[in-house]
Amino acid sequence: MKNHVLRPLWVAIAFVALIFLARYFLVPSDFGVQGESFTYNYHRKSNVQEWKDFQVKYLGSDVCVVECHSENGESLMASPHAIIECENCHGPGVDHPETEEPAAMSVDTSRLLCIRCHADLNYPGTARAAIPGINPDEHNVDSECVECHNPHNPDLEEM
Ligand code: HEC
Numbered sequence: 001m002k003n004h005v006l007r008p009l010w011v012a013i014a015f016v017a018l019i020f021l022a023r024y025f026l027v028p029s030d031f032g033v034q035g036e037s038f039t040y041n042y043h044r045k046s047n048v049q050e051w052k053d054f055q056v057k058y059l060g061s062d063v064c065v066v067e068c069h070s071e072n073g074e075s076l077m078a079s080p081h082a083i084i085e086c087e088n089c090h091g092p093g094v095d096h097p098e099t100e101e102p103a104a105m106s107v108d109t110s111r112l113l114c115i116r117c118h119a120d121l122n123y124p125g126t127a128r129a130a131i132p133g134i135n136p137d138e139h140n141v142d143s144e145c146v147e148c149h150n151p152h153n154p155d156l157e158e159m
């Protein structure tokens with residue numbers, strides 16, 4: 001064969017060889033060893049155990065309300081904030097009831113807690129967002145939101 005045919009051929013072969021070499025070093029040894037099942041084929045087998053060991057951080061509002069905080073729960077569930085999980089504002093608390101870790105959940109009274117959801121993002125061309133927005137630079141700038149709005153029942157008429 002002529003040189004100008006052979007040279008690109010060698011390049012192509014070298015390229016493919018490089019891919020196989022890289023695959024040899026990069027692909028974990030337990031990848032795709034799970035046998036015949038095609039349902040979950042081609043995964044790293046140790047990944048299954050890693051997800052089983054994954055530490056869940058959140059408990060869910062039901063536990064907070066049923067076990068201890070029925071008052072806050074009732075108030076929250078009857079309010080426009082009903083869809084928000086307690087831990088969305090108070091932080092993850094999977095170990096809070098059992099081992100008191102943390103002993104007290106975080107209570108953030110800063111404007112930032114609320115602004116993260118309520119800053120008016122009135123993007124042009126989109127429908128007004130479902131969450132009522134305020135302009136943080138104009139709406140009662142000198143006070144914390146919770147001085148006027150009850151976080152567990154933000155409707156002003158029923159504070
Ligand atoms: C929208 C955010 C938000 C949600 C959701 C929320 N909280 Fe709160 N919570 C606050 C803030 C802010 C304070 C502090 C209020 C203050 O100091 O005026 C607070 C205070 C508290 C307190 C201490 C004061 C008190 O009222 O006794 C408890 C207990 C509490 N929350 C429990 C809960 C529980 C239980 C839930 C879920 C059912 C929940 N919270 C949902 C924001 C929230």
Ligand code: HEC
Nearest residue numbers: 080081084088113114117130131132145146149151154155
């Ligand atoms: C995780 C997002 C989130 C956070 C954090 C949050 N809110 Fe809300 N807020 C909502 C949603 C969702 C609604 C209900 C929207 C609807 O369905 O009308 C709402 C409704 C409201 C309303 C309107 C009530 C009405 O009359 O319609 C006020 C006022 C309010 N929130 C104040 C606050 C204050 C104050 C804080 C901080 C303590 C806060 N929110 C934190 C999501 C949030």
Ligand code: HEC
Nearest residue numbers: 111114115118132133134136139140143144145147148149
């Ligand atoms: C000094 C008291 C006061 C403070 C502080 C305050 N608000 Fe309000 N907020 C009101 C009053 C009064 C209204 C109803 C009249 C209005 O829309 O201005 C209202 C209305 C709202 C509404 C409803 C807007 C709508 O379109 O329905 C939201 C959401 C809200 N506030 C969120 C916040 C957030 C978030 C903070 C903190 C960053 C905050 N407020 C701080 C008094 C306050």
